[in-house]
Amino acid sequence: MPVVKTDIEGVVQITPTRFVDSRGYFSEVFKDAWFRENVADVTFVQDNESFSVEPGTVRGLHFQLEPFAQGKLVRCIRGALFDVAVDIRHGSPTFGKWFGCELSAENGMQLWLPAGMAHGFMTIVPDTIISYKVTAPYSAEHDRGLRWNDPEIGINWPEADNHMLSDKDQKQPFLRDLPTYFHFAEQETV
Template structure:
């Protein structure tokens, strides 16, 4: 297996990237590398992942998010879908960033194998597109209930174009998250980080 086994595609938000693995296959199936620590540190972000998480959403239209954690437990997340399909979204909530309040959405599925790297300072969420969808993600900090925060999934000032606009299944917690304009300035972006 020669050449690069993972490809990075930048998005309009600095630091937020899509990662695509190369599948090596034949009539039996395929093999692919989905994560390499050294490669990730060199090509995406020099971070240490401390935990792997997985969740199952039974119904189409299940919405989880938009979530983030405050320092010192701010999380970077490397997200992929291992069963089904989902629309994965990150919103830049770093005050001073040229892309503050902007969002990026990527369809992640078991078929396409794509991943999304969501650095700290972003609110993250997803909506399922198929039944029994499973998401798996690495995080750079453990869960902290004290530092757990959220942003309203349908804030009109952000204007995320979710694939489903009706019959969205939300937790009570996510129905009550604040709008971006009502949130304190939890994260700040310095000029060097914006490039």
């Protein structure tokens, strides 16, 4: 599985190999030992899945506080979406910077986001399903967010006729108003 580092330390793209024949394909999308050796030595405790009917559906930007801070391994299993990580680790050389890429059922790409990232996505086509592994369970008490369209961050979201967001996501704070939740610590990367 090729691993491509991004400009944000710890955030990587992974594209599992597909073995294709006339029937379709086979792919190992996750192997614990391989992931620990090549990406991050973490334990996943929960798998989540989200279905969005309309293109332009935005979910995020979300994160959780310690002790429930989550690393996420994200993939799209139906349709296509634009997936985004925003570095909110104070002291990081990329604090407030974002990385985004298209994840689709067709390209099979995955995105790993360590704890300390705000995560969100926007669907590009109808009936899109995102699936992701997390390193900590959901905790409503520790759930936080960041404004999806904060001009200070300047995420270049795909064009959409209409952006659909939850009430909660429409009211998230701007980066400048976020308390210091995470501190950057240089991590061993592979």
